[in-house]
Amino acid sequence: MTDPLTGAVPARELVEALTRRGQTVATAESLTAGLLAATLAGVPGASDVLRGGLIVYATELKGALAGVDADVLNRDGPVAPTTAAQLADGARARCGADWGVGLTGVAGPDPQDGHGPGTVFLAVAGPDGTEVTALDLDGDRWEIRLGSVRSAVSSLLERLSR
Structure with a gap:
């Protein structure tokens, strides 16, 4: 069954895979403002695998809540690979999870910090790295957020699956 929100790869499959692995x-x-966590929470059994989520829409909250280094934000900006990595690491550490997912980007319609x-x-941060x-x-x-x-x-x- 295809999940109406996530499309071809259902969130149900992810929740089941995490559950099997404990x-x-x-x-x-x-940019997704909690949409990923909400999508996972919509799956029965999610309470066994979803520890929580940090909504870090404002740049300063990326540091305050997720622990993104101020130097990274100043040097690379809020929309950057290094920022995403530290978001994932921060979610994993601060929520005490096996896996952390960080999402940052530009949903539009206007560019941000030189990014379209x-x-x-x-x-994705996990036991084997980020x-x-x-x-x-x-x-x-909406389509960009859903695609994310x-x-x-x-x-x-x-x-x-590795």
Whole structure:
């Protein structure tokens, strides 16, 4: 069954995979503003695997809540691979989860800090390290946010299958 929100890769599959492994996940979300955590929470059984999420829409909250280093924010900005990596690491550490997912980017319609709409950095932090993926998504704000969630679900599922 296809999840109406995440599309081809259902959040249900991710929750089931984490449950089988006895592992947990936490998120630190900027452009998605909690949409990933809400998507996972919509799956029955999510309470066994979803530790929590940090909504870090405002730049200063990326540091205050998720622990992104001020030097990284000043040097690289809020929309950067290094910021996404530290968001994922921060979510994992601060929520006591096995896995952390960080999402930061530009949903549009206007560019931000020299990045066009659809520029997204997705990081997945886990027991085997942190990996960052750059996404270039098309669509309006909602489509870019949904695409970010879809990509996050797919990326974590892929990491779990290794």
